[in-house]
Amino acid sequence: MMLDSIKGFATSNFGWVAEKYPELFSTVKENLSKADMKINYRTYVSLVILISIISFFSSILISFIALSIIKVDILPRIIYSFFASFLISITTFLVFIFYPSQRAERRKRSIEANLPFAITHMGAIAESGIPPYVVFRLISKFKEYEEVSREMEKIVRNIDEFGVDPLTAVKEVANKTPSDSFRQILLGFITTIEAGGDVKIFLKSVGEESLFEWRMKREKFNQQLTTISEFYISIIMTAPLFIISLFAVMNMIQPTLAGLSIFELMKLGIYILVPLINIGFLLFLSGVEVQV
Numbered sequence: 001m002m003l004d005s006i007k008g009f010a011t012s013n014f015g016w017v018a019e020k021y022p023e024l025f026s027t028v029k030e031n032l033s034k035a036d037m038k039i040n041y042r043t044y045v046s047l048v049i050l051i052s053i054i055s056f057f058s059s060i061l062i063s064f065i066a067l068s069i070i071k072v073d074i075l076p077r078i079i080y081s082f083f084a085s086f087l088i089s090i091t092t093f094l095v096f097i098f099y100p101s102q103r104a105e106r107r108k109r110s111i112e113a114n115l116p117f118a119i120t121h122m123g124a125i126a127e128s129g130i131p132p133y134v135v136f137r138l139i140s141k142f143k144e145y146e147e148v149s150r151e152m153e154k155i156v157r158n159i160d161e162f163g164v165d166p167l168t169a170v171k172e173v174a175n176k177t178p179s180d181s182f183r184q185i186l187l188g189f190i191t192t193i194e195a196g197g198d199v200k201i202f203l204k205s206v207g208e209e210s211l212f213e214w215r216m217k218r219e220k221f222n223q224q225l226t227t228i229s230e231f232y233i234s235i236i237m238t239a240p241l242f243i244i245s246l247f248a249v250m251n252m253i254q255p256t257l258a259g260l261s262i263f264e265l266m267k268l269g270i271y272i273l274v275p276l277i278n279i280g281f282l283l284f285l286s287g288v289e290v291q292v
Contacts, residue, residue, distance in 0.1 A: 006047070006050075007043050007046075007047065009050070010043070010046035010047045010049070010050040011042060011043050011046045013046070013050070014045070014046040014049040014050060015042045015043075015045075015046050017045060017046070017049060018041065018042045018045035018046065019042065025041070025045050025097070027097070027098070027100070027101050028041060028044060028045060028048075028097060028100055029041045030101075031100040031101040031103075031104040031178075032044060032100050033176045034100075034104035034107065034108075034176060034177070034178035035099075035100040035101075035103035035104040035107065035178070036103075036107065036150070037100055037103065044100075047096075048093060048096040048097060049093075051092060051096065052089045052090075052092050052093040052096075053089070055085075055088055055089045055092040056085050056086070056088070056089035057085070059081075059084060059085035059088040059089065060081050060082065060085040063080065063081040063084045063085060064077060064078070064081045067080055067081060104178040105178070107147045107178045107179075108178040108179045110146045110147040110148075111146075111147045111148050111151065111177065111178070111179040111181075111182050112179050112181055112182070113146075114144075114145040114146055114147070114148045115148055115179070115181060115182055115185070115210055116207065116210035116211045116213070116214040117145070117211075118139055118142075118145045118148040118149075119185065119203060119206055119207040119210050120207035120208075120210070120211060121139060121142070121145075122135050122139055122203050122207070123200065123203035123204040123206075123207045125138055125139075126199055126200045126203050127200055127204075132166065132189070132193070132199055133156075133159060133166050136152045136155045136156055136166075137152075137156050139152045140152035140153040140155075140156050148182070151173055151177055151182065154169075154172075154173050155169045155170055155173050158172060158173075167190050167193060167194070170186050170189060170190055171186070171187075171190060173186060174186035174187050174190075181210070185206055185210075188202065188206065189202065189203075228285070232281060236277055236278065236281060240269075240270055240274050243266065243269040243270060243273070243274070244266065244270070247263075247265060247266040247269070251263070
């Protein structure tokens with residue numbers, strides 16, 4: 001109930017922003033349904049603005065108190081507080097604005113990773129002569145397929161709870177899914193039924209094609225991984241040795257640098273710089289990895 005009140009307050013005060021500047025929030029409007037976020041576009045934008053404003057003023061208060069504790073002069077204290085609060089509020093705004101697209105991207109990756117196996121499974125079930133509606137219901141119960149099973153749940157829900165005919169239910173899910181591959185398969189499924197084609201043959205051929213594409217992606221990723229591993233060994237693993245050798249030489253020439261001793265710089269490099277490089281490398285890998 002309290003959340004509904006907050007939504008109502010945000011929408012009544014900031015809803016006009018979403019209506020007046022739709023081009024600024026086009027990515028939100030486009031990705032909310034793909035991200036499977038059950039919230040109105042106008043309400044979401046209003047909440048983002050409200051949260052950003054709250055973060056700005058709360059950050060000013062917290063920053064001002066923190067700087068007062070460490071006895072910073074009043075003028076720098078005010079300037080730093082406003083600057084930090086501005087950065088925090090802008091960051092908060094951007095994080096929430098791009099969150100739907102990030103969530104939609106995660107759903108897309110999950111669907112495309114599980115799609116070849118789900119479609120192959122559907123083809124195997126359809127071979128026994130089971131109607132398509134029952135096939136959707138069975139696949140929706142296999143949670144191993146993650147987002148694919150959730151998309152199937154939507155089809156079943158639209159049919160059972162809202163009384164929508166199966167083809168319309170499939171079309172509605174196809175229009176909102178974040179995966180282009182899954183959309184094409186669902187639309188092809190509709191076309192096959194409307195044209196009087198054989199669904200079993202369609203699912204079998206699509207399943208084989210999807211598996212072939214998945215194998216090609218895996219092979220491409222393995223080749224990339226070989227190159228990346230060579231880079232990691234030759235550059236990142238040798239970085240600590242290089243840093244130690246460099247600072248050992250510098251210590252003989254100049255014991256301090258920028259007010260810090262060489263030993264302190266060495267510790268900063270080994271305990272902060274090298275871990276950050278490795279974390280960055282792991283984030284890079286997560287971005288190129290093909291899910292299994």
